[in-house]
Structures are given as C-alpha cells and as structure tokens.
Amino acid sequence: MASLKDLKNRIASVKSTQKITKAMQMVAAAKLRRAQEAAEAARPYAERMGNVLAALGAAYAGRQDAPALLAGTGRDQVHLLVVATGERGLAGGFNSSIARLARETAQKLIGEGKTVKILTVGRKGNDILKRVFADRIVDTISFREVRQLGYVNASQVGEKILAMYAAGEFDVATLFYSRFRSVIAQIPTAQQLIPAKFEAPATDAETLNYEYEPDEEAILEDLLPRNISVQIFRALLENNASFFGAQMSAMDNATRNAGDMIKRLTLVYNRQRQAQITKELIEIISGAEAL
Amino acid sequence: MAEGTKLEIVSPERLLLSETVQSVTVPGADGYFTVLGDHAPLMTTLKPGFVTVVNSAGISHVYYVRGGFADVSPEGLTILAEEAEDIAEFDRSKIEGLIAAGLTAQQAAATADEQMRLQQEIDNWRNLLLDASVGTGAAH
Numbered sequence: 001m002a003s004l005k006d007l008k009n010r011i012a013s014v015k016s017t018q019k020i021t022k023a024m025q026m027v028a029a030a031k032l033r034r035a036q037e038a039a040e041a042a043r044p045y046a047e048r049m050g051n052v053l054a055a056l057g058a059a060y061a062g063r064q065d066a067p068a069l070l071a072g073t074g075r076d077q078v079h080l081l082v083v084a085t086g087e088r089g090l091a092g093g094f095n096s097s098i099a100r101l102a103r104e105t106a107q108k109l110i111g112e113g114k115t116v117k118i119l120t121v122g123r124k125g126n127d128i129l130k131r132v133f134a135d136r137i138v139d140t141i142s143f144r145e146v147r148q149l150g151y152v153n154a155s156q157v158g159e160k161i162l163a164m165y166a167a168g169e170f171d172v173a174t175l176f177y178s179r180f181r182s183v184i185a186q187i188p189t190a191q192q193l194i195p196a197k198f199e200a201p202a203t204d205a206e207t208l209n210y211e212y213e214p215d216e217e218a219i220l221e222d223l224l225p226r227n228i229s230v231q232i233f234r235a236l237l238e239n240n241a242s243f244f245g246a247q248m249s250a251m252d253n254a255t256r257n258a259g260d261m262i263k264r265l266t267l268v269y270n271r272q273r274q275a276q277i278t279k280e281l282i283e284i285i286s287g288a289e290a291l
Numbered sequence: 292m293a294e295g296t297k298l299e300i301v302s303p304e305r306l307l308l309s310e311t312v313q314s315v316t317v318p319g320a321d322g323y324f325t326v327l328g329d330h331a332p333l334m335t336t337l338k339p340g341f342v343t344v345v346n347s348a349g350i351s352h353v354y355y356v357r358g359g360f361a362d363v364s365p366e367g368l369t370i371l372a373e374e375a376e377d378i379a380e381f382d383r384s385k386i387e388g389l390i391a392a393g394l395t396a397q398q399a400a401a402t403a404d405e406q407m408r409l410q411q412e413i414d415n416w417r418n419l420l421l422d423a424s425v426g427t428g429a430a431h
Contacts, residue, residue, distance in 0.1 A: 041305040048301065048371055052334070052362060151303040151373065213335035214320050219360065222336045226358070226373065233303050 004276070007269040011262060018258035024090070025251035032183070032244035038149070039180060039237040046234045049227055054198035056220050067217075069224040072195030073171045078115045080138075080170035081106060082161065082193070084177040084235055085125030086243040087144045092250035094178060094186065094243055095124040101188040102176045103132060117170055121157055121236070138169075149240060151233050158229030165194055177235035178242040184249050186242035191235070193228055295347060296328045297367030300354060302375040307354065308344070315368055316343040317361050326368050333363040337372060339419045353378040383423060390416045 002010070060066040083102045085095045102125070106116045118133055120126040120140040130137055139160070143153055161173060173194040178186045212219055298315050300307040316325045318340025339357040346352065358373035393413040400406045 038304070042303055044299075044306055045301045045303045045371055048362070048369060052360070052371075154303075155373075210332045210334050213333065218320075219334060219336055223360065230303055 004269065004272055007265060007272065011265045011269065014258050014261050014265065018255055018262065021251045021254040021258060025248055025255060028244045028248040028251060032241060032248055035237070035241040035244050036180070039234075039241045042234055042237050046230050049223070049230050050198060053196070053220075053223055053227055056216060056223070057196065057198050059216065060220070067221050067224055069165070069194055069228070070196050070220070073168070075171045076114070078117065078170040078172075079109050080117045080119060080161070080164065080173040082119045082121065082157070082173060082175045082232075083125045083129065084175065084232075084239050085120070085122035085128075086239065087123050087142065088243075089124060090250065091243055091247035092253075094246035094250075095122075096128060097186075097188045098176055098178050099125050099128040101190060102129065105174070105176075105190060106133060106136070119161070122239075138164075149236055151229070154233030154236055155229040157232050158225070161193070161228060161232075162225055170194075175232065175235055177239045178246075180238045180241040180245060183245045186246055191231065193231060196224060196227060296326060296330065298344060298370070299367065300342065300356070300370045300372065300375050302372055307375050311347060311367075313345040313347060313349065315345075315370075316341075317368075317370065318342070318356070319361065326363055329365075330363045330368070332365065334360060336360045337370070339415055341378065341422055342370060355381045381423065383420065386416050386420055386423075390420075 057070055060070060081102055083098065085098050089095065102118070106118065109116050116133075116136055118129060118137045120129060120137060121143075123140075123142045123144060126137065126140045126142075141157055141160070143149065146153055164170060165173070172192065175191045175193050177189060177191070179189045181187055295311050295313045296315065297310075298312045299309045314325055314327050316323055317335075318338045319335040320338060321335070323340070337356055337359050340355075342354045342356050344352050344354065354375060355378055356370060356372035356375045359371045362369045362371070390413055393409055393416065397406055397409040397413070400409055
C-alpha cells in the first residue's frame with residue numbers, strides 16, 4: 001500500500017496535469033472559433049467556383065477535346081493520395097482517423113493492382129503513414145511554421161500536384177481530410193481532385209445566354225487549376241477547424257478523467273489518514289490501559 | 292434601372308464586399324469594362340487590376356484584384372478573385388518584385404512560347420503599376 005506521502009504526491013501531479021489539459025481545452029476552444037470563422041468565410045468562394053465550373057463543365061461532358069484536368073488521362077493506373085492531417089497531436093483520434101481512411105483506400109487500390117503514390121500535407125500524417133508506406137510517400141509538405149493558414153499555402157500544394165500531373169506522374173488524385181460537422185463530430189472524407197468531379201448544376205438559370213470573354217474553353221482552362229487550389233484550401237481550413245474541435249473534446253475528456261482520478265485518490269488518501277489516526281489512538285489507549 | 296446592381300467581391304479567404312452599387316469597373320481579360328444595372332450575362336477571367344466601385348451614394352472606391360473571374364448574371368455581379376484587397380493595402384514594391392522575378396524567369400526560359408507568355412505577364416504587371424500611379428482603372 002502506498003504511503004500517505006506517495007498518495008499526496010500523486011494527487012498533486014494529477015492536479016497539475018488537469019490544469020494543463022484544462023488550459024489546452026480553453027485554448028483549443030478559442031482557436032476553434034477562429035478556425036470555424038475562417039472555414040465559413042471560405043465557403044462562398046468555393047461554392048460559386050463549383051457552380052460556375054459545373055455549368056461550364058457540363059457542356060464538355062463526354063467530349064474528346066475536354067481539358068485534361070476535367071477528362072483525366074483516360075487511365076486509372078496510378079493513384080495519388082493527398083493526405084492532409086494536423087501538425088500536432090493531442091487531438092484524440094483526429095490524425096489517426098484520416099490516416100486510417102487513407103491507408104484503407106491505399107490497401108484496396110494496391111489489392112486491385114494499382115500503383116499508389118502518397119503526398120502528405122502535415123507532419124502527423126507523414127509520421128503515421130511512413131510506418132506502412134514509407135516507399136510510397138513521394139513528398140511531404142509541412143505547415144508547422146505557418147501561424148495563420150492562407151490561400152498561398154494551399155496554392156503551394158496545388159501547384160505541386162499540378163506539376164506532377166503535367167509530368168504524367170499519376171492519373172487520379174484524391175484528397176483526404178476531415179470535414180468539420182460539429183465539435184464532437186469530424187468526418188474523415190475522401191474527395192477526388194483530378195479528374196475534376198462536379199455536382200450537376202442546380203438550376204437551368206445557369207444556362208442563360210452567357211457571353212464569354214475570352215471564350216468558354218479558355219475560362220475553363222484558367223479555372224480548373226485554380227479550382228484545385230481552392231478545394232485544397234477549403235480542405236485545409238475544414239481540417240483546421242476539425243483539429244481544434246477534436247482537440248477540444250479530447251482535452252475536455254482528459255480534464256474530466258483527471259477530476260475522477262483526483263476524487264478516487266483523495267478518497268483513498270482520507271481513508272488511510274483515518275486508519276492511521278485510529279491505529280495511533282488504539283496504541284495510546286492500550287498503552288494507558290496496560291499501566 | 293436606377294436601383295443599380297448587386298456586387299459581391301469574394302476572395303478565398305473572405306467575402307470582401309457585398310452591397311448594391313451604381314456601377315462597377317472591372318479589369319476583364321479583354322480590357323476594363325463597366326457594369327451598370329441589368330447588364331447582359333457575361334463571364335470573363337480577370338487581369339490583375341483595379342475594380343472601381345461607385346456605391347449608391349455616388350462615392351467611388353477602388354479595390355485591387357488579381358486572378359480569378361467575374362460573373363455578371365441577372366442577379367448581379369460576382370467577382371471571384373484569388374487576391375482581393377482595398378487599394379490602401381496595395382503594395383507597389385510587391386509588384387515590382389514580381390516583375391523582377393518575371394524578367395529573371397524570361398532569361399532562363401527555353402522556348403520562344405514560354406518567353407512570349409512571360410513577356411505578357413510582365414506587361415500585365417507593368418500596366419498594373421501604370422494604373423496604380425494614375426490612381427484607378429478608370430483611366431482606361
């Protein structure tokens with residue numbers, strides 16, 4: 001049985017852990033709010049971009065002369081998995097759930113005899129995936145030094161992917177990230193980047209007699225590469241919000257667990273103290289009686 | 292059409308402006324054009340340049356935009372720009388840096404096509420600086 005002093009030390013250490021997790025939870029909550037605002041601010045752009053591309057792209061469906069980013073290379077032999085995760089841990093299952101989805105997809109593709117290449121964005125995903133797929137990771141991009149994610153960061157990733165595509169290094173690109181549903185629910189998501197996929201235009205209003213400057217094809221060719229960066233940017237922001245959400249609930253749990261532990265340890269401590277006092281009393285009384 | 296047109300300037304990071312305005316001058320791919328109310332549907336890519344907005348009170352304001360497109364629909368005008376900021380935040384030296392980088396790249400360019408493309412890009416930036424010294428894109 002641990003001595004009273006040991007117990008006291010245990011309690012003190014759990015208490016300081018609780019203070020840390022509590023502080024981390026509050027920091028995550030504050031950052032989550034900002035990350036969520038950023039994710040929401042990015043939504044109009046991505047949505048409009050999607051609408052316009054869907055309208056333009058629909059005209060090219062099934063045509064031979066469609067731009068390569070829309071039509072693909074006509075093969076699906078080499079797959080590029082772009083795995084976006086966080087830079088830090090201590091966020092519950094956030095990083096590992098994205099990595100798991102990517103790993104399962106990769107294993108399925110390998111099972112089908114496809115070639116898989118992996119591009120990791122974020123240090124944690126790289127750490128997890130390199131255990132299994134060390135030889136398949138072609139590159140890794142880290143935003144560890146970046147304080148506030150900007151569009152520049154996303155276009156850096158986008159340009160990298162486009163350069164690889166132009167060099168014919170892959171046929172299909174899929175982006176893995178975590179979609180932010182709420183503080184307690186983040187959904188690991190796989191989204192196909194190349195060839196581009198759009199939802200059908202919502203209304204026929206889009207097919208008005210538009211005048212195009214310079215022309216439809218040029219606009220589409222200008223927009224498709226931008227769209228890649230926009231999608232990545234949105235994914236990064238969603239990821240960021242998800243990360244803080246996951247961290248917040250993980251730290252909330254940790255704080256609660258520490259509280260339970262303190263309660264249990266205090267109970268044991270008090271019992272032992274009581275037992276010791278009783279023991280001392282018995283000793284004194286039986287000593288007095290013996291006289 | 293005295294009620295003017297609805298304008299939204301959106302960058303990937305935020306919604307910069309959303310209001311009903313009298314007129315908007317936009318740096319389109321084939322040159323600056325001005326949109327008033329009830330404009331015919333038009334879609335164009337953007338050149339780097341300045342968007343001049345005349346708001347409902349008749350006061351004009353200038354924004355710098357780069358890359359993206361403008362979508363004129365019956366509901367109004369949407370400018371989706373990769374970079375969009377108030378003219379007060381416009382930084383001349385940044386553009387000068389881009390010109391210098393472009394010139395270096397041109398020296399290194401292998402094909403004539405590539406050189407042409409870069410030359411066009413550099414010209415775009417130079418025009419932009421000219422516009423900036425005049426104050427707005429309205430000079431066109």
